[in-house]
Amino acid sequence: MLLIQNMNSETKNCQNCKKDFVIESDDFAFYEKMKVPAPTFCPDCRLQRRLSFRNERALYKRSCELCGKDTITMYDLSGGIKNYCGECWQSDKWDPMQYGKEHDFSKSFFNQFSELIRKIPHRNLSVNFTTLMNSNFTNMNHALKNCYYLFNSDYDENCMYSEEVEHSKDCVDVTMIEGTELAYESLNCNKCYQIYYSVDCENSHNIWFSKNLSGCSNCFGCMNLRNQQYHIFNEKVSKEEYDKKVGEYKLDSYANVQNLKKKISEFWLNFPHKYIHGVKNLNSSGDYISNSKYVEKSFIATESENCKHCMWLILGGNKECFDFTQFGENGHLVYESLISGQNINNVIGGNVVVDGRNISYSMHCVGNNSNLFGCFGLRNKQYCILNKQYTKEEYEALVPKIIAHMNEMPYVDKKGRIYKYGEFFPAEISQFSYNETSAQEFFPMKKESAEGNGFLWKDVKEKNYKITLKSQDLPDSILDVKEDITAQIIECEHRGQCNEQCATAFRVISQELQFYKSQNLPLPRLCPNCRHYQRTKNRNPVKLFLRNCAKCNKEIETSYASDRPEIVYCEQCYQQEVA
Structure with missing residues (x-):
């Protein structure tokens, strides 16, 4: 990395998992620049803790506690968080500064911050409600029209049951999609x-059950093709043969689709896989990285530089960021932060910090803030600590004392783990239970394990609806589905017995049914959450392993574990054979 080396690498033992991890010599220069000590948790445990503050898809119905309007919210009533609708939260009807408090040097800082966030109102969803049109049941989005159950997505229309969708239209049950219809x-x-039913494709159309195609059209069950058309299982056929054969598969049938999925998964194993999903990178490691340089051990990132242990930086221009999860867009010197971005600079411990500078341990502070420490919900403010206003001189004198106090009287959680200045918020003070958050998706746990590791857990409440149709009783073919299916409450095939945030039942909404009928696709048998978990099994894990290139035997660092069955090639071998 283009950072000045100032000492040798160091091996440390993680406070949480007790495994050793290495802090490279280059990393210390970043920590010195941020004026923080080296971390005491390993990269995986740091990511897991950040994700335990990110609730994407566990949504509830609650009233706004200011105007009384019904809302969809991330905060269950049982969690004790005060809920405001987006319109009220962004209005002048209340003042977050009225909750300000002086720092108490007899208590740990994180205890005081926890008290603050449990008194102050929270915005019901992480969205700018003014950019949403008929898209209320969504979260972490911007600029949507006629979308439903869509997450972490922007500039979309008529999209449903999906996440990480950008500039797309008429998409259902998809993940990591851009510019697609x-x-x-x-x-x-x-x-x-x-x-349909495809992975890792670009600039292609009319594609079924295929993987890693570029510039292709009319391909079925193919892999690693470039600029081809009319192929079935990588064999060239005529247009007439293609249309006839594809028609014989009868893709309106759920049973036929399931059989094809199994066949295709086995077929794909016959072809080489590139060690990384990424293009136009320089000296970078991780997966799903593009147009970046010196980005290390990061996942799903674009147009970034000198970053490490980052994830979901889908908006580019980020430089010198470590342990930064979700958002981006010209972030500079960001550390241990989540769902933040848009020209932020020098941010430590940010959670939903947008357009701000010199901000530490603050949440939901949006819009031209600077010099905040331990604040929540502020807009266009500066020199504030725990939502209390100070002069510039008072602020600059008090912050070093608070940092020293965080080190002298650190927060100690129930497991005895110590949180000094520089660590992200302790999981114990999260507004969410572990099984409501993205941590459950990337680091799945059962209740006993989660609670044993100091995370909160929410027991599933008994549903107040009555299932009217078993999934096995759904028509096999979409051709046999009647319009009144939208009135049914359908049992999820998993019946809550999985570890995938199962909703146990689901409905087929009218907009969704019209999509299935127009595309001749069978109805799903799983609830939206279980479909999401099943679909993302096609995405590689956010973890790197050492294995050897299957062709030249060179050692490579890849997200394909050594015991996985795929044939994995290094960059050079892959370029020679596929690209």
């Missing part, structure tokens, strides 16, 4: 049209 059950596809 008419897509279903697909992942990591860019600039495609009419793509």
Whole structure:
């Protein structure tokens, strides 16, 4: 990395998992620049802790506690968080500064911050409600029209049951999609049209059950093709043969689709996989990285530089950021932060910090803030600590004393783990239970394990609806589905017995049914959450392993574990054979 080395690498033992991890010599220069000590948790445990503050898809119905309007919210009533609708939260009807308090040097800082966030109102969802049109049941989005159950997405229209979707239209049950129209059950596809049950494709149209295609059209069950058309299982056929054969598969049938999925998964194993999903990178490691340089051990990042242990930086221009999860857009010197970005600079411990500078341990502070420490919900403020206003001189004198106090009287959680200045918020003070958050997706746990590791857990409440149709009783073919299916409450095939935030039942909404009928696709048998978990099994884990290139035997660092069955090639071998 382009950072000045100032000492040798160091091996430390993680406070949480008790495994050793290495802090490289280059890393110390970053920590010195941020004026923080080296971390005491390993990278995986740091990511897990940040994600335990991120609730994307556990949504509830509650009233706004200011205007009384019904809302969809991230905060269950039982969690004790005060809920405001987006309109009220962003209005002048209340003042977050009225909750300000002086720092108490007889208590740990994190205890005081926890008290603050449990008194102050929270915005119901992480969205700018003014940019949403008929898209209320969504979260972590911007600029949507007629979307439903869509997450972490922007500039989309008529999209449902999906996440990480950008500039797309008429997509259902997809993940990591950009510039695409008419897509279903697909992942990591860019600039495609009419793509179904496919993975890692770009600039292609009319694609079924395929992987890693570029510039292709009318392909079925294919892999690693470039600029081809009319192929079935990588064999060239005529247009007439293609249309006839695809028609014989009868893709309106759920049973036929499931059989094809199994066959295709086995077929893909016959072809080489590139060790990384990424293009136009320089000296970078991780997965799903593009147009970046000196980005290390990071995942799902674009147009970034000198970053490490980052994830979901889908908006570029980020430089010198460590342990930064979700958002981006010209972030500079960001450390241990989450869901933050848009020209932020020198941010430590930020959670939903937008357009701010010199901010530490603050949440939901949006819009031209600077010099905040331990604040929540502030807009256009500066020199504030725990939501209390100070002069510039008072602020600059008090902050070093608070930092020293965080080191002298650190927060100690119930497991005895110590949180001094520089560590992210302790999981114990999260507003969410572990099984409501993205931590459950990337680091799945059962209740006993989660609570044993100091995380909160929410027991599933008994549902107040009555299932009217078993999933096994759904028509096999979409051709046999009647319009009144939208009135049914359908039992999820998993019946809550999985570890995938199962909703136990689901409905098929009218907009969704019309999509299935227009595309001749069978109805799903799983609830939206279980479909999400099943789909993302096609995405590699956010973890790196050492294995050897299957062709030249060179050691490579890849997200394909050594015991996985895929044939994995290094960059050079892959370019020679596929690209």
